Amino acid sequence: MMKSKLFNVFKTVGKGMSLTLTHFFAASESRKVKSITDINYFSQNSGTTTIQYPHQKLPLPEVARYQLDVEMDDCIVCDLCAKICPVDCIEIESIKATEAIGKTSDGTTKRLYAAKFDIDMAKCMYCGLCTVVCPTECIIMTDTYDRSTLTLNEMVYKFSDMSASEAEEKRIALEKQNAERLASKQAASQPDKTKK
Structure with missing residues (x-):
């Protein structure tokens, strides 16, 4: 036994x-290293599967979804990407412009400033919903998949280039325009006493 x-x-x-x-x-x-579309991709039975990164990289599929990027010149600050995001990783703050501020590459008129446009890549689940709903296609998924950082704060990407002082300037200009419109509306609604 x-x-x-x-x-x-x-x-x-x-x-x-x-x-x-x-x-x-x-x-x-x-x-x-073979492309994933290669017929013999799964037939390699010998050898180590470790690659010498970053000198060697695995080929990316065409439909790969990785880091987000935003072309702010094409952004109309519609907030659709932030609303559809299932994990709330996109944070947008808009300021209404006093007049049209330009056009996007597809001809859409821009009427809002992006005071803040932040994406927290640590929260992002790379679902791609934000890229689908964007009417001007300014938010895209790139083929970049490695942006290693030491702290989570570095994973928040700030795409808006507007400083806090510029944003405050735009807010003050909007408040001034709104006050002038309200004053002219009130003046127009009051009866003219000189005609009696």
């Missing part, structure tokens, strides 16, 4: 060691 148990122990250890040694000697060569 004891001999059979001891035999099973050595047999099991022998199988494990032979498997380990097989992988150890097979790992002396590395696999060739």
Whole structure:
């Protein structure tokens, strides 16, 4: 009884060691990096699967979804991307302009300033919904997948280039315009006493 148990122990250890040694000697060569569309992609049975990153990189599929990027010149600050985001990783603050401030590349008139346009990539689940709803296609998914940082605060990407003082200037100009419109509306609604 004891001999059979001891035999099973050595047999099991022998199988494990032979498997380990097989992988150890097979790992002396590395696999060739192939495109995922290659017919023989899954046929490589030998060699180590580790690649020498960043010198070697795996090929990316065409439909890959990675880091977000925003072309602020095309953004109309419609807030649709922030509303559809399932994890609330997009934070937008808009300021209404006193007049049209330009046009996007597709000819859409811009009427809002982006005082804040932040995307927290640590929260982002790379679903791509924000890119689908964007009417001007200013928010896109790039092929960049590695932006390693030391702190989570560095994962918040700020796309708006408006400073706090510029944003305050725009707010004051809007308040002034709104006050002037209200005063002219009130003046127009009051009856003229000089006609009596």
